[in-house]
Structure formats: structure tokens, C-alpha cells
Amino acid sequence: MRELILFGVLATTYLMVIAKRAPALIRSFRYQSFFLFLITLVAGYTEKQINLYFIALLILILKVFIIPHGLNLITKKINVEENLGLFVNAQLSLIVALALTYCSRVFSETLGFGMDYRLAAITVAFSVIFIGAFLMISRMKAFTQVIGLLVMENGIFLFASFVSGGMPFFVEIAVFLDVFVSVIIMGLFIYRVNKLFTHIDVNKLSSLKG
Amino acid sequence: MMNIFHKQFFLFDPLSLFFLLVIFIISLPSAVYSFGYLKGEYSSAKITLTWFLLSAFVLSMAFVVTVGNCLVFLVFWEIMSLVSYFLVVFDSTHEKSIKAGMIYIVMTHIGTAFLIAAFLVMYKYANSFDFFAIKNACQVMPAQTKNIVFLLLLIGFGTKAGIVPLHIWLPYAHPQAPSHISSIMSGVMIKTAIYGIIRFVIFILGINSSWWGVLVLILAVITCLVGIIYSLMERDIKRLLAYSSVENIGIVLLGVGLAMFFISVNLPYLAVFSLIAGLYHLINHAIFKGLLFLCAGSVYKATGTRDIEKLGGLIKKMPQTSAYFLLGAMAISALPPLNGFVSEWLTLQAFFLGVFNVTGGTRLFLGICAAMLALTSGLAAACFVRAFGITFLGKPRSHYAEGAKEVALSMKIGMSFLSFLIIIFGLAAVKIMKLLAKVAGGAIGLDTGAMSFSLNSFVLSPQAGKDIYLSTPLLLLMLTLLGTAGFCIYMLFGRKRVITYRTWDCGYYKLDSRNEYTATAFSKPFRIAFSFFLMPYRRTQKIRESFYHVKSFTYETHTTLIFKKYIYDPAIALVFRLAGSMKRIQPGSIHLYLGYIFVTLLLLIIFMHRF
Incomplete structure (x- = not known):
């Protein structure tokens, strides 16, 4: 069961890598967050912790509904329906993503968790972190930087929940709030950038440098 | 930890006392002089500031020559350098002052860097910054290390003293400070470097081999000659004096x-x-x-x-x-x-x-x-x-x-x-x-x-x-006697007729000041005699109305500052080139910066996996 959900997380991450347009990216992010919710739910069920149920609920509300919804609103408002601006095209991105997954696998083996499902989990967690960072680098629009950060956050959450059986409850809550606030701020930021420069192409911001 | 009243904190041996004397007999008249000099030259707030800086400057120099610990020495050395920097850029509205200050602070810090290196090598052997502990440790220091320490000290103190290839800041910095400060800088501050050489090379390090002295002699001879030749060419009276300080x-x-x-x-x-x-x-x-x-x-x-x-x-x-x-x-x-x-x-x-x-x-x-x-x-x-x-x-x-x-x-x-x-x-x-x-x-x-x-x-x-x-007293007596005798002979047999005439008229009539001998003319023979070193060049420009009528004619003559042209300009150009190539990794693209982080992370992970 767990393996299946982990596979889902990885698959949605690959979907993000090949996404060319903003709505597709947000949809994939929503799916990824949903798989994250499922994993937390299963973990809560097997370890019989009420905290985890609560966190799973938070994931569902924040990451599956509110944040993607907010992002959708922004895209509608500033009309970034068109291309995300790929530095690296979709096929190559997928190859890079696979390579990063391989790297994560190799790296996870060095951490010494044995060969059970946790190795797979950590591999997936690292892949998600790396691919999130890769998304931030290889896409032009400021919008993708926000999503890349959220993906990385998902990866970190995944990693934490498998290595230590989840972070303390209050830390988790604080991280959620952080992410939520940062998304709001970055949404505003993107909105302002768009208003000021009539585009959100981060690549063009370098012309500001003296 | 460091106790300020520890007996080694201060060192009052004859050498220190001598330099203390030098500092105070120059600073005192300069301070008195500044009452009249500053009045009307600067606003009252700025005058108050000079007094503060002057006191700090003199005090820091006094500490430099009396402390008995390398670390404390460095601290006061640096205070002295910084305070004098502020005095150099005191007329901060002038472009020249800022440039002079820049040259000064860069050179002085290069010197300090060498000093720090020397002190750290000494510390390695002595495990202490105390002068006497280092002096003892230097007895057992290997000759090779001693040579290195000597060279580091020579460059470090030589920059402050103005030994020739390192003299470049002196003619810029000294003239820009207010005059009473110039007098202290030129008269006293550069002497603290001589104190450093005597204290650290002769007193603490101990002379190792005879090439040290020979090297210093060669540098000193070059310094003398270069200083005085440049001084002869100079038109700015304070720069002339600054170059003369290099000579001295x-x-x-x-x-x-x-x-x-x-x-x-x-x-x-x-x-x-x-x-x-x-x-x-x-x-x-x-x-x-x-x-x-x-x-x-x-x-x-x-x-x-x-x-x-x-x-x-x-x-x-x-x-x-x-x-x-x-x-x-x-x-x-x-x-x-x-x-x-x-x-x-x-x-x-x-x-x-x-x-x-x-x-x-x-x-x-x-x-x-x-x-x-x-x-x-x-x-x-x-x-x-x-x-x-x-x-x-x-x-x-x-x-x-x-x-x-x-x-x-x-x-x-x-x-x-x-x-x-x-x-x-x-x-x-x-x-x-x-x-x-x-x-x-x-x-x-x-x-x-x-x-x-x-x-x-x-x-x-x-x-x-x-x-x-x-x-000297007998010489004075002799000169007085000779002078008196000459005067008597002149009074007895000399021409009684006194003609009051125009200054430097040479018996001609109505020569005005434009006909007079100039400083440039006076130094021309030296410019020719030392042309291999000074490399004088002239620039003429004629504007003609027709072939027969020259409307205006300009003539300039300059000397080449060879140390600036062949040592400092290439060095500065190199630094700028390096900085320029470093700048290329800073294109201002967010993606690239994120990429740096990402690649670093990956490399670290690979590195960790390997080892």
C-alpha cells in the first residue's frame, strides 16, 4: 500500500517536470499533495497517533485545496495560461529528473536504512526535493519558483515523516503556517512584479542589475 | 588575559624614549601652529575634529613606540594608520584628497598585512606576543625562517617608511593633509617605521647574515636618489617636501x-x-x-x-x-x-x-x-x-x-x-x-x-x-669670523655706491615676472642629466591660422613616473581584470544563483558518497 502511494508521489513529480503550462503544473501539485495526505493518513492509522490524522487533515485543506486554488486564482488574474518558459525542454527535463532520482537512490543507500520500504521512501523524498529545486532553476516564470519551493517542502515533509516518524506536532503546524504565508507573500509578489513589469519572467529581471 | 598594568605592556627603554622625544618635540609646535593655521581655513566644527584627530594621532604614535607586545603594537599601528587616513581625507570635498586617501589606505594596509604575517611567524616560535619572549625565541629560530621574517618586516615597515618602490603613497598623502598634520606625518609618522625596523629587526630578531644590511643599504641608496630627483622635478611645494622625506x-x-x-x-x-x-x-x-x-x-x-x-x-x-x-x-x-x-x-x-x-x-x-x-x-x-x-x-x-x-x-x-x-x-x-x-x-x-x-x-x-x-661651535665661530672679515673688507674697500633697482632685472630694464627664471627651467639640467630615469617628454600644440601665422602655441613638458607606470599601473590593471572575470559569475539571474546552490548541493552529496 505504502509503496503504491510513494509511486504516486514520484509519478506526479515527473508529471510536473513535463508540464508546459501553469494549470497542468498546479494540477500535478495538487495530486502530489493528495498522495502526501494519503501517506500521512496511512502512517497515522498504523502508528495510531491522533496527531498524524490532524496533520493529514491540514495537508488536505491547505495543500490540496487552498494553495492550489490560490495559485489558480493568480494565474487567472495575471493570465499566465501560456508557456511556463522552459530553459530545459520537457524530454530533457524528464531525463534530468530520472538522473536525479538515480542520484537520490545512490545517496539514500549511503544513509544506511536497510533495504525495506523506508529506503524507497527516502529515495522518493530526495527525488522530490531535487526535482523541486530543478523546477525552480529551469523554468523562467516566477510562478514556477513558488511551486518549486512547495514541491521541495513536500519532499522535506516526506523525508521527515519517514526518518523520524514525523516532526513534533507544533513544528509541523508552524511549518504549514510558514508555507501558507510564504505562498501568500509570493503570490502578492508575483502579482506586483507582473503589474510593474507586465511580465513575470524572472529571466528578464537580470536587466535590473547595474 | 592581557593585563594593561602588566610590566611587559609598556617598554620604556632608551630607544622608546628617544622616539617618544621625537614625537613630542614635533607635535608640540605643530599643535601650537595649528591655532593660527586652522582659523579661517575650516569651520569651527571641523577645527574641533582636527583637534580630536590630532590628539588621537599623537597618542597612537606614542603607544606604537612604547608598547611591549606585538599584538598591542599592531592595534596602535592600525589606529595610527586609520587616524592619519582620516586626516589625509580631511578636505573631503576635494577629489584629490579622496584619491590620495585611497592610495594611502591601500598601501598602508598592504604593509600591515606583511607585518601581521611576520608577527604570526614569530608567534609560532615564541607562543607569545611579548617582545622579550619573541627575542628569546628568535635565538633558536632557523636561519631560513629568520630571512623570511626579515623580508616580511622590511616590506611591512618599508611601506610606511616610503622605501622606494613602496613610496608611491607619500607624495599623494602628505600634501593633502592640513599642513601641521603633514609636518607630523612626514616628520614623525614615517619614523615609526624606522622604529619598527630597529626594534624588530635589530633588537628582537637579531642580525642573521650580512646580506640583510647590504639589501637595506641598496634600497636606502635607491630611495635617496629617487626621492631627491623626484623632489627636484616637483612644482607643488608640499609634494616637493614629501619627496624630500623619501630621500631623508x-x-x-x-x-x-x-x-x-x-x-x-x-x-x-x-x-x-x-x-x-x-x-x-x-x-x-x-x-x-x-x-x-x-x-x-x-x-x-x-x-x-x-x-x-x-x-x-x-x-x-x-x-x-x-x-x-x-x-x-x-x-x-x-x-x-x-x-x-x-x-x-x-x-x-x-x-x-x-x-x-x-x-x-x-x-x-x-x-x-x-x-x-x-x-x-x-x-x-x-x-x-x-x-x-x-x-x-x-x-x-x-x-x-x-x-x-x-x-x-x-x-x-x-x-x-x-x-x-x-x-x-x-x-x-x-x-x-x-x-x-x-x-x-x-x-x-x-x-x-x-x-x-x-x-x-x-x-x-x-x-x-x-x-x-x-x-660645530668652532665652525660657527669660524664662519662668523670669516663673515665679519668679509663684511669689514667690503665696508673698507668695497664700492660705496648703492643702487636700488628692480629684483632680478639683470641690468636690463622693465623685465616683468614672466621673464624670470622658473622652477621648471631651474631643474632642466637635472632633467637632462637624469633623463634615463625620468624619461621626460614634451607635448607641443600649434594652432595656425595660415602657414605664416601661428595663432596659439602650447608647450608642455612632463616626466614619466616609472614606478607608477611600470609597477603600480600594471598591478592595478591586473587586480581590475581579475575582479572583472570574477564578476562574470554574478550575472544577476535568479536561476543561475539557484543553480549554484543546487549544483553545490549535488556536488557535496557526490563528494560525501565518495569518501
Whole structure:
């Protein structure tokens, strides 16, 4: 069961890598967050912790509904329906993503968790972190930087929940709030950038440098 | 931890006390002078600021020469450098001051970097920053390490002292500070570097091999000649004096280097004697250069310009300042019986004694050094004839000089005090040499009580039982007698007719100031004689209306500053090129910055996996 959900997380991450347009990216992010919710739910069920149920609920509300919804609103408002601006095209991105997954696998083996499902989990967690960072680098629009950060956050959450059986409850809550606030701020930021420069192409911001 | 009242925190040996004396006898008249100088020149807030900076400057120098711990030494050394930087950029509205300050602070920090390196090497052996602990540790330091430490110290202190390839900041920084500060900087601050060399190389490190002294001598000779030649070419009176300081530091270093050489060849008596000569010239230079800078400040205050081509005829407008300047110029040109003569004579004698006491190639080398010193003295005399003649004699060459008035009383007090010292240090040479013998002996670590310098109350002689003597009081007497005799003969048999005529008219009629001899013209023979070094070039520009009628004609002549052109400009260009290529990794793209982080992360992970 767990393996299946982990596979889902990885698959949605690959979907993000090949996404060319903003709505597709947000949809994939929503799916990824949903798989994250499922994993937390299963973990809560097997370890019989009420905290985890609560966190799973938070994931569902924040990451599956509110944040993607907010992002959708922004895209509608500033009309970034068109291309995300790929530095690296979709096929190559997928190859890079696979390579990063391989790297994560190799790296996870060095951490010494044995060969059970946790190795797979950590591999997936690292892949998600790396691919999130890769998304931030290889896409032009400021919008993708926000999503890349959220993906990385998902990866970190995944990693934490498998290595230590989840972070303390209050830390988790604080991280959620952080992410939520940062998304709001970055949404505003993107909105302002768009208003000021009539585009959100981060690549063009370098012309500001003296 | 460090206890300020620990007995090693301060070190009051004769060497420190001597430098303390130098600091205070120059700072005191300069401070008095500044009352008159600053008035009307700056706003009252700025005057208050100079007083604060002046006090901090003098105090930091006093600490530099009296602390007994390398770390504390460095702290005060740096305070001294920074405070003097603030004084250099004091006229912060001028573009020139900022540039001068920039050059100064960069050079001084390069020097400090070398000092820190030297101190750290010493610390490694001594496990302490205390002077005496290091002194003990230096006994067991390997010769190779000692050589390195010596070179580090020489470059570090040489930058502050203005040894020739490192002198570049001096002619920029010294003229830009207010004049009383220039006088302290040129008179005293650069001497703290000499203190450093004596304290750390001779006293603490101990002389290892004879090439140290030879190296210092070679550098000193080059410094002397380059300093005075540039000084001869200079039009800005304060820059002229600054270059002359470079020359005089060279003469001081001749004494110090000779002492180092004599220590290494085991001639302690001569070592002490050479160091006496060096220290004597050091205090003399502090006095007359202090005086000359104060006079230059008075000229600037009275006329508003420092360009000697625009001055002239000031002896009628400012008789007292002119007299002080003349006295200073005579002292710096080593005319008897003034103090400059005594110390240069002693330095020359030290060389001659060296020639008699060593053999082989070194003998020739010392002889050449002595000849170079003589050449330097001659050029210095020419330089100051030019400086005094063009500035004070003749007719005013511009409206600046025409409107000059004698300066305020406090400025005259400052200058007269130093003039008085010039005469005292000339006449009381014997007494002073006795005191300096203690200082030099203490620095080298010898008891000078047993050494006979065959001094009695009038005559000083470098070696007992030889026929070389010098007595400044007797010289004064002789000069007075000769002068009186000449005057009497003139009065008795000379022409009684007195014609009052225009200045520098040469019997012609109605020559105006534009027909006069100029500073550039005066230095032309030297420009030609040293053209291999100065590389003068001229630029002419004619604008013609027709072939037969030249409407305007401009003529410029310049000299090439070879150290700037061939050492500093390429170095600066290299730094900028490197900085430019470093800049390429900063394109301002967020993706690239994120990419740097990402790639670093990946590399670290791969690295961790490997090892």
C-alpha cells in the first residue's frame, strides 16, 4: 500500500517536470499533495497517533485545496495560461529528473536504512526535493519558483515523516503556517512584479542589475 | 588575559624614549601652529575634529613606540594608520584628497598585512606576543625562517617608511593633509617605521647574515636618489617636501643598514656609530622637515596656492616665514654648522670607517654608497636652492603671491621653536651624540660605556686617536669670523655706491615676472642629466591660422613616473581584470544563483558518497 502511494508521489513529480503550462503544473501539485495526505493518513492509522490524522487533515485543506486554488486564482488574474518558459525542454527535463532520482537512490543507500520500504521512501523524498529545486532553476516564470519551493517542502515533509516518524506536532503546524504565508507573500509578489513589469519572467529581471 | 598594568605592556627603554622625544618635540609646535593655521581655513566644527584627530594621532604614535607586545603594537599601528587616513581625507570635498586617501589606505594596509604575517611567524616560535619572549625565541629560530621574517618586516615597515618602490603613497598623502598634520606625518609618522625596523629587526630578531644590511643599504641608496630627483622635478611645494622625506628616510636607512651590516661582520663599535648617525639624522629630519612643512603651510595660508611657479617674491611680504624656511632649507641641505650637516657628516664618516675596516668587494660597495650619499646631498642642496629661490625670491609671479601677508603669531611661534631646535641640534652635537650612543647601544644590545667616541666638550670624532674631527661651535665661530672679515673688507674697500633697482632685472630694464627664471627651467639640467630615469617628454600644440601665422602655441613638458607606470599601473590593471572575470559569475539571474546552490548541493552529496 505504502509503496503504491510513494509511486504516486514520484509519478506526479515527473508529471510536473513535463508540464508546459501553469494549470497542468498546479494540477500535478495538487495530486502530489493528495498522495502526501494519503501517506500521512496511512502512517497515522498504523502508528495510531491522533496527531498524524490532524496533520493529514491540514495537508488536505491547505495543500490540496487552498494553495492550489490560490495559485489558480493568480494565474487567472495575471493570465499566465501560456508557456511556463522552459530553459530545459520537457524530454530533457524528464531525463534530468530520472538522473536525479538515480542520484537520490545512490545517496539514500549511503544513509544506511536497510533495504525495506523506508529506503524507497527516502529515495522518493530526495527525488522530490531535487526535482523541486530543478523546477525552480529551469523554468523562467516566477510562478514556477513558488511551486518549486512547495514541491521541495513536500519532499522535506516526506523525508521527515519517514526518518523520524514525523516532526513534533507544533513544528509541523508552524511549518504549514510558514508555507501558507510564504505562498501568500509570493503570490502578492508575483502579482506586483507582473503589474510593474507586465511580465513575470524572472529571466528578464537580470536587466535590473547595474 | 592581557593585563594593561602588566610590566611587559609598556617598554620604556632608551630607544622608546628617544622616539617618544621625537614625537613630542614635533607635535608640540605643530599643535601650537595649528591655532593660527586652522582659523579661517575650516569651520569651527571641523577645527574641533582636527583637534580630536590630532590628539588621537599623537597618542597612537606614542603607544606604537612604547608598547611591549606585538599584538598591542599592531592595534596602535592600525589606529595610527586609520587616524592619519582620516586626516589625509580631511578636505573631503576635494577629489584629490579622496584619491590620495585611497592610495594611502591601500598601501598602508598592504604593509600591515606583511607585518601581521611576520608577527604570526614569530608567534609560532615564541607562543607569545611579548617582545622579550619573541627575542628569546628568535635565538633558536632557523636561519631560513629568520630571512623570511626579515623580508616580511622590511616590506611591512618599508611601506610606511616610503622605501622606494613602496613610496608611491607619500607624495599623494602628505600634501593633502592640513599642513601641521603633514609636518607630523612626514616628520614623525614615517619614523615609526624606522622604529619598527630597529626594534624588530635589530633588537628582537637579531642580525642573521650580512646580506640583510647590504639589501637595506641598496634600497636606502635607491630611495635617496629617487626621492631627491623626484623632489627636484616637483612644482607643488608640499609634494616637493614629501619627496624630500623619501630621500631623508633613505639617509636614515643608510645609517640603520650600515649598522646591520657592521653587526653581521662583528664590528660592534662601528655598528653603534652608524646607528647613532642614523638616529641623529632621524631626529634632525623630523625637526627640519617639520619646520619646512609648517613654512609651506604658512605660504599656502598666505597665498592660497602650493604651486611654486605661481609664487615668488615672498621674502618681502613674509620676511619671518622666509627666514624660517631658509634656515630649514640650509639644514636639510647639510650646511654647517646646522644639524643636518652633523648627521650627514656622521653618516659619511661611518661609511669611510667601514671602508677602512672591511676588505674585498664590500669595501667598494661601501665606497659607492658613500659617493651616492654625497651625490644625494648635492642634489638636495640644488633642490632647496630651487625651492627657496623660486618661492621666496624674485618677483611675484601671480596675484596669489602679490596678496601675501605675514602669518599669525601662533604659527610663527611654532616655526620659531623648530628653528631654535635646528640650531641647538647643530651646536650641541657632542652632548646629543653621547645620549644617542646610549640609545643605539641599547638597541643593538651592547654596553657603550666601554666604547670611546673620544668626545670632549666641543669636538666630536668618530674614532679615538684619528685625525678626523668635527666641532660645530668652532665652525660657527669660524664662519662668523670669516663673515665679519668679509663684511669689514667690503665696508673698507668695497664700492660705496648703492643702487636700488628692480629684483632680478639683470641690468636690463622693465623685465616683468614672466621673464624670470622658473622652477621648471631651474631643474632642466637635472632633467637632462637624469633623463634615463625620468624619461621626460614634451607635448607641443600649434594652432595656425595660415602657414605664416601661428595663432596659439602650447608647450608642455612632463616626466614619466616609472614606478607608477611600470609597477603600480600594471598591478592595478591586473587586480581590475581579475575582479572583472570574477564578476562574470554574478550575472544577476535568479536561476543561475539557484543553480549554484543546487549544483553545490549535488556536488557535496557526490563528494560525501565518495569518501
